[in-house]
Each structure stands twice: as C-alpha cells, then as structure tokens.
Amino acid sequence: MGGQVPGRGGESEREAYVWRPLPEATGVSNPLFDSLLFLPGYEFSSNTYALVGGNGFGLIDAGNDYTAFVELAERGLGPEALRTLVITHGHVDHSAGVLELLTSYPRLGGEGGVEFVFHVDGPVPLKEAAREKGHRVREVGGGEVVEVAGFHLEVVATPGHTMDSICLYHRPTGTLFSGDTVLPEAVAAPDRGAGGSLPEYLASLRRLRSMDISHVLPGHGRPQVGDGALSVLETYEAVLLGVAGPEVGSWKEVARRFASLGYLEEVVYSARKWLEQHPEDHTTRELEAFSLTELGRYEEALAELDRILEAEPARVPALVGKGYALMATERYEESLDLFDRALALEPERREAQVYKGMALFLSGRQGEAAEIEAFREEFAARLGEELRKRSNG
DSSP states (O other): OOSOBTTTBOTTGGGGSSOEEHHHHHSOOOTTGGGEEEEOOOTTOOOEEEEEETTEEEEEOOTTOTHHHHHHHHTTOOGGGEEEEEOSOOOHHHHHHHHHHHHHOTTTTGGGOOEEEEETTSOHHHHHHHHHTTOEEEEEOSSOEEEETTEEEEEEEOTTSSTTOEEEEEGGGTEEEEETTSOTTOOOOOOGGGTOOHHHHHHHHHHHHTSOOSEEEESSSOOEESOHHHHHHHHHHHHHHHHHOTTOOSHHHHHHHHHHHTOHHHHHHHHHHHHHHOTTOHHHHHHHHHHHHHTTOHHHHHHHHHHHHHHOTTOHHHHHHHHHHHHHTTOHHHHHHHHHHHHHHOTTOHHHHHHHHHHHHHTTOHHHHHTOHHHHHHTHHHHHHHHHHHHHO
C-alpha cells in the first residue's frame, strides 16, 4: 500500500482519501447513511459510494482507482460480495473501475454475479464486457427502481452533462446521488462529445428543483447534508450565469440573454431574481409576464401585468400583453377592451391591431376582423380559407 497511488497522489496527500462511514464524514445519521461508505474522489477519479447490506454490498459509480477495491476488501467487503453496481454516467472518472473489477477479480459477485446498471445510452463497451463475463446488465432510462443492498433507489433521468446521466433518489431520506448533474463546488458543463445538451441540462435541474431533496451525494466534492435543495438551486443558478457569460452583470441582463436564446423558463427565473430587489422595473416584469404567457401560465402572467397596470394604467405593452393572455384563455370580450385601450393610446401599434383582429375572429366576428388591415395582411391565407368555407357552406 506504500508509494504513490495512481490518481490519488502520494501517501501524505491520500490520508483523507480513504473509505469512511458516511455518518463519520458528515455528522448525520439515518438508515441510509448508516449503511454507506464514502470514498472521496481525487484528480481523475470520482467519489464512490458503497452501500452495505446483509448479503453483500453495492457500488454507486466505480471511480478510476484500483486501490479503492483493495481497501474495501480490507474492510471485509471483497469483490465476491459485490451485488450491484450503478454508473451515473459513462465518463471515465466514474466508470473505469468497471473494467478493473471485470479483469482483475474473476470471482466478482460470487456465484450469482453482479447486476450492472447503466443508462440505455451508456457505454456499450462496458456493457459488453460485463455480459461477456457472465454478469447481468440492466439498462434504465428513468422512472425505474433499483435495489441496492436492500435500499430502493429511484432512477431519475438527468441528461445534459452527458446524454446518459442519471441520478438516484432515496425518497425516505430525501437523498440524491447526483453524479455530475449537481456538484457543490463546481459546475459540470454539457459535454457535447458525450451527447451533452444545455437545454436538457437546464430541464434536468428544473426537474430536480421540483423534488424534495434534503441531501446531495455528488460525484465530486463534499456531500451536502441538510441543504441538498440549496445545492440543486446553486447549481442551476451557476449554469444560468455561466451561459449568460462573464460580461453579464445582473439578473436582469441574464433574463434578456435567455430571452434572446428562447429559454423561457430561465427568463422567468432570472427576471424574478432581479425583481426581488427591483420591483419597480416594469420592463423586466413585462418580459417575465410575456414569457409566462408563452409557457401557458396565463394566470401568473395576468397577475404580473395587473401589478404593472395598477401602477401605470396607460402602459401600452402591458395592456397588449394582458389582452393577449386573456385571449389565450378565451376571454375575448375582456381582451378586446384591452386592445382598444392600447390602440386609443397608440393607434398605429401593429401588434395591438393584429391581436384585436385575432380576438374578433376567434369570437366569431370574422367580418369585423377582416376590416382590420394589419390582421388581413398577417392572416390573409388563413382568413381566405375560412371565408371560402363559409361561402361553400
């Protein structure tokens, strides 16, 4: 065990990089944590978690350090006792240990072998290698439940960092094994070479934000206990700020940046961050409201627009925006009143003319709609087809 350990530094450095019971590492005890051993990652190896049960143990990520398995065996958890191995995604720092286990331990898993759990889009060579050695390979896509050492962990599909990224969620304790999707001390950018995607990454983080998460056990960095939801939120915000770029100095500018990219959920979030401190900024509130309308969240949009109009009744963009949101909820007469108020203030405002024509058309007043030139120009083909149908009928 002396000398330098590949991937983990010299003997003096690696004292902190040993398997420890998770309660010892975090100061928190619960049924899941009491059964977990935690090995911090170092350089090119991820964190690795060993979940110990009555008839063996399971691993969450295999890391990239062969000494990890030697040290487990010294704790009485030899390779023959391994029952399940779940890979959160195929990056080598999380998965290279799979090959080490398969090639160096012929008695891996004992007579029953090991169940290897990969995403359906996970690394094919590792799946093939496991099957060739006689082990079981289970492919998951999200929504399944995986049993690891007697604990039931829900698979949460979280593509974005890579296309095969998953998290594992233990509902009774609110614990998330997050892989690289949520990192407490860094942000994992989408790896396009591995199918990573910014829109999917943001959607995955929004999905995690909707869950009841108390603890995050990440693929790198320290476990986050008691403030897991905050870790998810901080990762989401860090991604937003990273996309907006270092030159963007405020959440208002972040909202505008995402509006230009067409990411409406992120517009709403960023605008609200700004409005918490600048509630009088009606331009940003309009941007938020218009995004809410496009997302189909009409009542929220109407509440924001009413707030603007209460302070500034003659604000034309808010009048038009409220009219559009009302029209989307089939409240055509109310919307027409808003469009008329806007046009009384700005008669040449084309969007108000077009939307008024739409409201008239949708409410069955096609003749009046046809009298609005801007509407005719915008919907000439559609209007002509409707008029042909009426004449043929």
